[in-house]
Amino acid sequence: MSGASAVERPWREPGSSSGAAKSLWREPERGGDEPDWPAVTFHDVFKIFRSGPVETVALRGLELRVQSGELVAVLGPSGCGKSTMLALLAALDEPSAGEVRAGSRSLQRLDDAELAAYRAREVALVFQSDNLWPALSARENIAVGLRLAGHGDASDAAQDALATFGLADRGAHRAGALSGGEQQRVAIAAAFARKAPLVLADEPTGELDAVNEQKVLEALGRLREEHGSTVLVVTHSGKVARAADRVVEMRDGVVLT
Numbered sequence: 001m002s003g004a005s006a007v008e009r010p011w012r013e014p015g016s017s018s019g020a021a022k023s024l025w026r027e028p029e030r031g032g033d034e035p036d037w038p039a040v041t042f043h044d045v046f047k048i049f050r051s052g053p054v055e056t057v058a059l060r061g062l063e064l065r066v067q068s069g070e071l072v073a074v075l076g077p078s079g080c081g082k083s084t085m086l087a088l089l090a091a092l093d094e095p096s097a098g099e100v101r102a103g104s105r106s107l108q109r110l111d112d113a114e115l116a117a118y119r120a121r122e123v124a125l126v127f128q129s130d131n132l133w134p135a136l137s138a139r140e141n142i143a144v145g146l147r148l149a150g151h152g153d154a155s156d157a158a159q160d161a162l163a164t165f166g167l168a169d170r171g172a173h174r175a176g177a178l179s180g181g182e183q184q185r186v187a188i189a190a191a192f193a194r195k196a197p198l199v200l201a202d203e204p205t206g207e208l209d210a211v212n213e214q215k216v217l218e219a220l221g222r223l224r225e226e227h228g229s230t231v232l233v234v235t236h237s238g239k240v241a242r243a244a245d246r247v248v249e250m251r252d253g254v255v256l257t
């Protein structure tokens with residue numbers, strides 16, 4: 001059974017004027033001109049999916065803060081809201097209530113152009129599979145993302161990133177012809193090339209054997225070490241969890257404390 005169930009609504013429905021559940025959210029204390037925001041903040045975040053009469057509450061008051069440069073493993077049973085959480089942080093979807101922040105910015109307050117720039121420049125996503133355009137070469141896959149993020153010498157930078165992860169000789173190969181482990185590392189190389197400050201990986205080693213899992217894990221660690229990226233990795237792997245700075249456990253739409 002998934003995390004879906006009907007609940008009383010303690011939050012204010014978007015657009016309602018009742019204001020019954022006024023947010024208690026306060027901006028953190030500021031120590032000067034530069035407030036010291038975490039890289040990631042979820043505050044009292046709800047996400048409800050509706051299809052016809054059926055409501056699924058995927059997130060129910062999620063609280064999470066991740067410091068800049070942290071590598072956090074997110075664990076939890078299927079259906080507890082892990083992918084939904086990442087989708088909100090990637091600005092691929094909006095919360096039903098609550099606040100999602102990247103650094104000091106509340107994603108709900110960004111306009112469309114700002115959101116597009118945020119997605120292109122600041123967030124890199126690595127899924128369990130299907131991260132690449134299979135008909136493009138490994139190098140072109142990385143270069144496309146670089147161009148979207150506004151980089152000029154995309155092809156050289158893409159090749160450099162491949163070399164960083166021991167994939168230099170795969171640059172011209174069709175991505176669809178690479179092994180699963182190589183494809184995952186190309187996806188991570190793409191995040192590396194973009195120097196993405198925020199890397200969100202959703203079960204990136206789910207389809208890999210132990211050797212390739214280790215390589216992907218090292219690649220994720222490198223993002224943090226060389227570019228100071230903040231990395232959230234959803235995983236069922238004990239090995240990945242042990243390599244993280246911190247393990248966060250989710251159940252039924254919240255982070256366990």
Ligand code: ADP
Nearest residue numbers: 002003004049056058078079080081082083084
């Ligand atoms: P996890 O990644 O932890 O397995 P998800 O975040 O994918 O969990 O899903 C959380 C809950 O929200 C599940 O009950 C799932 O069925 C539901 N859900 C996720 N996405 C949608 C959607 N687009 N429409 C309806 N329900 C959804």
Ligand code: MG
Nearest residue numbers: 082083084202
């Ligand atoms: Mg998921």
